[in-house]
Amino acid sequence: MKRRLAAACLALALAAPAPPPAASGRDAIVQTSVINALMIGRYDGVTPVADLLRLGDFGLGTVDHLDGELIVLDGRAYLARGDGSVVDAGGMTTPFAVVTPFDEDGSLPCPAAGRLAELEAALDAALPQKNAFIAIRIEADLGSITVRSVPRQEPPYRPLEEVSKGQSVWTRDGAKGTLLGVRSPAWVRGLTVPGYHWHFLSADRAFGGHILNCRIQEGVVRYDVCREWEILLPDSPGFDAADLTPDLSRELKRVEGAREPAPAK
Amino acid sequence: MKRRLAAACLALALAAPAPPPAASGRDAIVQTSVINALMIGRYDGVTPVADLLRLGDFGLGTVDHLDGELIVLDGRAYLARGDGSVVDAGGMTTPFAVVTPFDEDGSLPCPAAGRLAELEAALDAALPQKNAFIAIRIEADLGSITVRSVPRQEPPYRPLEEVSKGQSVWTRDGAKGTLLGVRSPAWVRGLTVPGYHWHFLSADRAFGGHILNCRIQEGVVRYDVCREWEILLPDSPGFDAADLTPDLSRELKRVEGAREPAPAK
Numbered sequence: 308m309k310r311r312l313a314a315a316c317l318a319l320a321l322a323a324p325a326p327p328p329a330a331s332g333r334d335a336i337v338q339t340s341v342i343n344a345l346m347i348g349r350y351d352g353v354t355p356v357a358d359l360l361r362l363g364d365f366g367l368g369t370v371d372h373l374d375g376e377l378i379v380l381d382g383r384a385y386l387a388r389g390d391g392s393v394v395d396a397g398g399m400t401t402p403f404a405v406v407t408p409f410d411e412d413g414s415l416p417c418p419a420a421g422r423l424a425e426l427e428a429a430l431d432a433a434l435p436q437k438n439a440f441i442a443i444r445i446e447a448d449l450g451s452i453t454v455r456s457v458p459r460q461e462p463p464y465r466p467l468e469e470v471s472k473g474q475s476v477w478t479r480d481g482a483k484g485t486l487l488g489v490r491s492p493a494w495v496r497g498l499t500v501p502g503y504h505w506h507f508l509s510a511d512r513a514f515g516g517h518i519l520n521c522r523i524q525e526g527v528v529r530y531d532v533c534r535e536w537e538i539l540l541p542d543s544p545g546f547d548a549a550d551l552t553p554d555l556s557r558e559l560k561r562v563e564g565a566r567e568p569a570p571a572k
Numbered sequence: 573m574k575r576r577l578a579a580a581c582l583a584l585a586l587a588a589p590a591p592p593p594a595a596s597g598r599d600a601i602v603q604t605s606v607i608n609a610l611m612i613g614r615y616d617g618v619t620p621v622a623d624l625l626r627l628g629d630f631g632l633g634t635v636d637h638l639d640g641e642l643i644v645l646d647g648r649a650y651l652a653r654g655d656g657s658v659v660d661a662g663g664m665t666t667p668f669a670v671v672t673p674f675d676e677d678g679s680l681p682c683p684a685a686g687r688l689a690e691l692e693a694a695l696d697a698a699l700p701q702k703n704a705f706i707a708i709r710i711e712a713d714l715g716s717i718t719v720r721s722v723p724r725q726e727p728p729y730r731p732l733e734e735v736s737k738g739q740s741v742w743t744r745d746g747a748k749g750t751l752l753g754v755r756s757p758a759w760v761r762g763l764t765v766p767g768y769h770w771h772f773l774s775a776d777r778a779f780g781g782h783i784l785n786c787r788i789q790e791g792v793v794r795y796d797v798c799r800e801w802e803i804l805l806p807d808s809p810g811f812d813a814a815d816l817t818p819d820l821s822r823e824l825k826r827v828e829g830a831r832e833p834a835p836a837k
Contacts (some may be wrong), residue, residue: 335802343759438812439805494608494816497759534807540704540799547703551759
């Protein structure tokens with residue numbers, strides 16, 4: 308019976324649209340590959356986005372050929388392209404993404420913030436679990452938001468820091484939408500983005516990207532503290548041959564941690 | 573139905589003596605806490621060994637109060653104490669351990685080796701998956717083996733490097749037994765032990781510890797390549813308050829990577 312049930316469980320896990328419980332029964336944040344692989348230019352998709360949607364309904368990342376900013380919200384995957392368009396990403400693959408079943412642990416009113424760094428400081432004070440991962444979902448009215456996306460790349464791939472110099476940047480005033488954030492511990496060096504990583508998707512699902520800055524008038528913060536971290540390592544000779552040991556922290560901060568001053572009112 | 577089945581799955585995962593399939597259906601290596609927490613002296617058990625035995629039947633680590641070297645073999649947990657005795661560890665808790673369902677991916681004859689470093693060089697040549705985790709099980713006739721264990725600690729805990737200076741070391745000639753190894757990628761800094769980490773358990777289950785050196789006459793190597801890495805983070809204010817960011821690589825290498833020259837014949 309147990310074997311039959313276990314087989315049924317595996318079948319369910321592979322077939323179910325909703326995320327299965329984590330192996331340990333705890334709330335898991337799951338990522339495919341490691342950020343250093345993306346930093347050195349490994350942009351080919353290794354995991355179907357559809358597989359990630361079975362492991363989490365909330366998250367962010369990129370897709371095959373670095374063709375934009377991936378946003379996973381309410382179990383649907385969206386891609387904010389370098390040309391500003393937002394398309395469905397459910398059929399794509401990804402070289403790097405982070406997802407979790409968003410299992411709300413608490414909420415708070417979103418503090419008014421003149422810039423992204425102010426919002427992050429307020430969240431640090433409200434969420435002291437610095438050695439856990441925290442998924443943060445903010446529904447907000449934005450005085451203004453500045454996002455970027457990146458253009459599709461073709462092999463031979465250049466390092467992410469070079470590619471990001473060709474990013475497109477947009478600022479919108481008076482937008483409504485969702486800020487999707489993942490805060491990772493400071494000690495995740497080389498594996499994922501330390502600290503805050505934010506993507507945005509507008510309420511009408513027509514506009515989004517990687518957040519460089521925002522001015523928040525009001526909103527609601529909901530968060531999910533994750534204490535199980537799963538890393539799915541690509542099974543390929545190319546991945547195994549890659550040198551993922553260099554310390555690319557400074558380059559990563561310039562690419563993913565870039566913050567812009569608050570746009571003028 | 574799906575919800576009932578999912579609930580049954582969770583119940584099975586929590587109750588089953590055998591490891592449940594990993595959330596992603598891939599072969600997972602699971603660890604509790606991170607090695608830097610052990611390095612700075614967080615020796616209180618945070619995870620029941622019985623829970624780990626549901627996530628893997630093979631592995632190594634330590635137990636509450638750093639009371640010796642933990643060995644998980646064929647689904648049973650053993651503790652090699654600082655006084656040389658081996659006892660059942662199934663009812664203990666652990667501050668740091670690594671386990672996997674040992675799912676053999678291949679085997680090879682164990683090369684004769686005059687010292688542990690020779691064995692590791694031969695395994696590096698045979699197992700090129702340097703960016704994956706590999707569980708290695710070697711049944712061997714040993715010309716000689718040198719192991720260490722550590723004495724139980726009491727709070728306030730001192731850092732692991734200090735404690736390890738008080739380790740007990742034994743050498744046995746003509747032993748038969750199992751070498752349990754975990755080889756982790758070079759980029760796991762601060763989270764687990766990079767490279768090889770070896771424990772030993774004698775065939776009669778009476779002798780074991782953390783391997784410092786060995787001379788192998790013959791044996792069989794079996795290995796399991798793991799491409800899903802799960803880290804279970806302790807849920808405690810003490811863990812969240814700990815500064816796990818310092819680079820303790822050199823100290824860790826002295827503690828866990830120590831190798832002794834081959835004992836004289």
